[in-house]
Amino acid sequence: MRTVADDIAAHADRHPHRTALTTPAGDMTYAELATRVDEMARTLHARGARPETVCAVAVEHGGEAVAAIAAVLRRGAAFVALDVTQPRDRLAAFARSAGATLLLTTSSLAPALGLDLPAVLLDHPDTGATGTPPPRPADPRALAYVSHTSGSTGEPSPVLVEHHSLDAYLRDTARAFGIGPHTVALQTAPLGYDASLRDTLVPLLAGARLVIVDRAALLRPEAFVRTVREHRITALLSTTPSFLAHLAAQPGPGDQLAGVSLVASSGESLRPFLAAGGRPLVHGTLVNQYGPTECTMTTTRYAVPAEPDVSADPVGIPRAGAVIRVLDADLAPVPDGAVGEVYIGGAGLARGYGGRPARTAECFVPDPYGPPGARLYRTGDLGRWGPEGLHYVGRTDRQVKIRGYRVDPAEVEGALLSHPHVTGAVVTPRTDDRGRVHLVAHVTGALAATTDGELRRHLARSLPPHLMPRRFERLDTLPTTRSGKADRRLLAAGSPA
Numbered sequence: 001m002r003t004v005a006d007d008i009a010a011h012a013d014r015h016p017h018r019t020a021l022t023t024p025a026g027d028m029t030y031a032e033l034a035t036r037v038d039e040m041a042r043t044l045h046a047r048g049a050r051p052e053t054v055c056a057v058a059v060e061h062g063g064e065a066v067a068a069i070a071a072v073l074r075r076g077a078a079f080v081a082l083d084v085t086q087p088r089d090r091l092a093a094f095a096r097s098a099g100a101t102l103l104l105t106t107s108s109l110a111p112a113l114g115l116d117l118p119a120v121l122l123d124h125p126d127t128g129a130t131g132t133p134p135p136r137p138a139d140p141r142a143l144a145y146v147s148h149t150s151g152s153t154g155e156p157s158p159v160l161v162e163h164h165s166l167d168a169y170l171r172d173t174a175r176a177f178g179i180g181p182h183t184v185a186l187q188t189a190p191l192g193y194d195a196s197l198r199d200t201l202v203p204l205l206a207g208a209r210l211v212i213v214d215r216a217a218l219l220r221p222e223a224f225v226r227t228v229r230e231h232r233i234t235a236l237l238s239t240t241p242s243f244l245a246h247l248a249a250q251p252g253p254g255d256q257l258a259g260v261s262l263v264a265s266s267g268e269s270l271r272p273f274l275a276a277g278g279r280p281l282v283h284g285t286l287v288n289q290y291g292p293t294e295c296t297m298t299t300t301r302y303a304v305p306a307e308p309d310v311s312a313d314p315v316g317i318p319r320a321g322a323v324i325r326v327l328d329a330d331l332a333p334v335p336d337g338a339v340g341e342v343y344i345g346g347a348g349l350a351r352g353y354g355g356r357p358a359r360t361a362e363c364f365v366p367d368p369y370g371p372p373g374a375r376l377y378r379t380g381d382l383g384r385w386g387p388e389g390l391h392y393v394g395r396t397d398r399q400v401k402i403r404g405y406r407v408d409p410a411e412v413e414g415a416l417l418s419h420p421h422v423t424g425a426v427v428t429p430r431t432d433d434r435g436r437v438h439l440v441a442h443v444t445g446a447l448a449a450t451t452d453g454e455l456r457r458h459l460a461r462s463l464p465p466h467l468m469p470r471r472f473e474r475l476d477t478l479p480t481t482r483s484g485k486a487d488r489r490l491l492a493a494g495s496p497a
Contacts, residue, residue, distance in 0.1 A: 011207045060106075084109055240268055303316070
């Protein structure tokens with residue numbers, strides 16, 4: 001089957017001098033990128049990389065990381081991308097759980113990684129691999145990549161995604177977003193997270209220009225805006241609502257994303273950002289994406305209107321080939337408008353979790369309404385069907401009971417963000433010494449002159465008493481995970497009230 005590496009080669013044949021990558025080391029044309037991918041693919045062939053071989057890619061952000069991933073796909077093998085800035089023990093655990101048998105890295109990084117794997121040093125060309133024949137097409141059912149879950153509910157698990165799932169997703173995304181040679185996309189997600197595959201591979205598949213900058217330029221709003229303007233970025237394929245909210249809270253005329261025609265958000269509920277009046281930040285198309293790692297990144301998309309209804313959180317309709325079922329506890333479909341658990345099947349469904357058959361059996365279940373052998377992934381998300389498609393309602397594992405009421409903290413977060421001085425909000429449950437569950441609001445913003453009483457009065461305009469936080473913790477900034485999501489786990493672990 002065709003892979004993104006074949007598309008890179010085709011663009012190189014038709015437009016060899018078109019810029020594929022802009023990096024801190026300089027520009028790389030499609031011809032240069034295709035040549036580098038083929039060099040690496042020949043080396044991988046000589047080192048025994050075959051279908052089902054998992055290659056750990058541990059390279060700094062830049063052209064070499066992109067070429068290494070494409071080369072693995074060209075060989076029909078699989079990769080696990082490692083963020084080399086993470087702790088050594090964590091990288092070793094990821095490589096081990098992914099079943100990696102080959103390491104792609106550089107001579108400067110290899111000693112610090114400490115991975116006990118045969119290494120292909122990308123800065124030391126393998127001259128003996130020049131005569132290797134070109135690779136054969138990838139097997140659609142062979143493993144393409146391993147991506148670990150975020151670990152928000154426990155130890156990260158390796159998710160196994162096949163070539164046909166990855167390729168179909170990349171092509172569907174390029175079509176849905178109108179990505180093409182005119183597009184200038186910014187890589188924002190760090191390596192090691194599946195979102196980085198979207199914002200790296202989709203532009204290259206479509207013949208666009210991908211801009212890669214130092215991570216420091218992506219973490220501070222001023223530097224981020226400067227990067228967007230300097231490179232005339234037109235597409236952001238992997239942003240989080242937390243970062244958008246942080247950007248919207250910056251002083252200025254609100255034209256930080258002027259010139260950006262597409263912003264695709266994922267990873268968290270977009271509703272709090274919209275409830276805080278953030279939609280005008282995005283002058284172009286704003287897409288709310290929904291989908292877990294176990295279903296190849298994105299399952300539904302929703303184009304957010306200029307004046308959104310902030311009373312709900314629509315995530316839209318399934319992409320081509322995907323199946324969504326909203327079921328009750330007995331796996332029976334719930335009526336339209338009723339809340340049930342979201343199950344996903346069809347295109348993009350992963351094999352399961354590597355080395356964890358019990359968890360795979362628990363989360364990937366037979367589809368009682370599909371053809372023989374069809375499976376569904378149990379997301380743990382709550383949803384309902386509405387006029388715009390699927391509406392995200394919350395998490396089964398985030399909802400708590402307070403005074404007999406079932407509460408979703410996201411509803412309180414949205415209400416807090418509508419306060420003019422609140423720039424960030426995360427609400428977590430706590431249990432006091434008498435066993436009573438209550439809410440704690442962690443907020444950021446210019447709140448020195450805003451009392452807790454004023455915040456409560458603001459919330460009382462839209463929330464019932466049982467949704468009122470008992471405490472407000474003021475922070476300079478909200479902690480985030482490496483993927484840019486609010487670190488709820490760290491906040492929830494704070495000292496009890």
